[in-house]
Amino acid sequence: MPKAVMGQDGSIRLPGDFLLRRRLSQGMEWWLDQRDVALILLPRLSDVRKLYVEPTTVCNLNCRTCIRNVWKDSEAHMEMETLRQLVEQTKELSDLRRVVFSGLGEPLTHPHILEMVRLVRERGLAVTIGSNGLLLEKAMSRELVALGVDRLVVSLDGVTPETYTGVRGAMISQVLDNIRGLNEAKRELGSLTPTLGIEFIALRSNIAELADLTGLASQLGAARVLVSNVLAYTDEMRDEILYGYEPRPPFNAGSWPVKADAWVMWGTLELPRMHWGAEQHCRFVQDRAMVVGWDGGVVPCYALSHNYSYLSVDGRRKE
Structure with a gap:
């Protein structure tokens, strides 16, 4: 200490x-x-470095793990005028370096997502997009590469078709084909970006596939795998929880080589803590970040951006 x-x-x-x-x-x-x-x-941190923007609360999936199973909010797209005003106001944030398009909807469902990215890139800011990957078709991939998106994070909660479909109700083959199409678009346009990251929600029903996920990440050229624990919004998901009140050993970590043009870097696996309970640590504070919702409202983090309930380890429902 x-x-x-x-x-x-x-x-x-x-x-x-x-x-x-x-x-x-x-x-x-x-x-x-x-x-x-x-x-x-x-x-006492001076200014915002990272801005999370929720372009939409509309989604093309109905995942078992999602907050959308219990939330009380409406589905809507961010108005373009809201985004334009936001981009203009970012000029007052002298330390701002990155905008992350993500949230509780699928960013690529927004009809003007490419225009949103263009406006942010014209401000000279780096752009990350979080996506389920199902709408990442070849034309979309080429546009994102051409616009200079430098990070794309895709959610993959399973490696086998059965596990992935069981969580997300979709076909993993479509997502993998889209990622390979993105890599092809990068080669065709002579770009090393966007770099690929993978997000994995750990469940009792999929944790056995984590070791295979690092191998898949290597095949896809992913530089990072971020593992998080499920927050149970439904009784069904409470049975999927891997953590408890007492600290437990973490999952096995690992790394893998990722080829980028003429050089090789090592991919990393980031693991969550394995016990329930509050701690005086917040990655949004650490990253000097804040969140702007689809309606232009500003909150400190995603956890405070919508109204919902969830279940603790002992089964108590909290709002």
């Missing part, structure tokens, strides 16, 4: 390696909080 030292003048000195790992700099301001006997330091 890192140790902080208080000087004679009352100043607190934090270890340099601690600051480096968390991308914190000397001279930063901190908020002070206290809980029982603990002193809590919260960094």
Whole structure:
């Protein structure tokens, strides 16, 4: 555990390696909080670096794991005028580097998603798109490559057709064909981007396929696999939970070579913590990020962007 030292003048000195790992700099301001006997330091972050934009709440799938099984919100697309105003307002965010099109709908269902990407790219910002991959047909792939999208993250909750269909109700072969088509479009247009990432929701019914997923990621040229635990919105999904109140050993991690033009990098597998409970850590705070919903509303993270209920490990339903 890192140790902080208080000087004679009352100043607190934090270890340099601690600051480096968390991308914190000397001279930063901190908020002070206290809980029982603990002193809590919260960094006062200056500006937003990453902006998550929800272009739509419409989706072309009905996945068993999805919040849409219990939520009370309507389905709608973001108006283009809302997006234009948002892009204009990003000029006031001097540290902003990236816009992520994702959310609780499928971004590629928005009829003007390519225009949205173009407007953001004209601002000189990097673009990530999160997708289920079913609408990533060859023409769409070529447009995304040409527009300069530099990251695409595709959800794959299984490797075998049976498992994938059981979770998402669709055919994995279509998604894999679309990803291969994206790779072909990159080759044809002479581009290394968008780089590919894969998201995998860990369930009791699919966790045995995680080892095969890294092999599939290597075949597809994916640079990253992000594994997350399911949040149970339904009684059925509560039976799929892998975590509990007590910490459990993580899944086996691994890496794989990913060829990119004349050089090779290593793909990474990112794993979740394996116990239920709150902790004073938020990736949105760490990444200096915020979320803009389809209606233009601003919230700190996706968890606070919609109204819904879920089940805890002991079966209690929470709103």
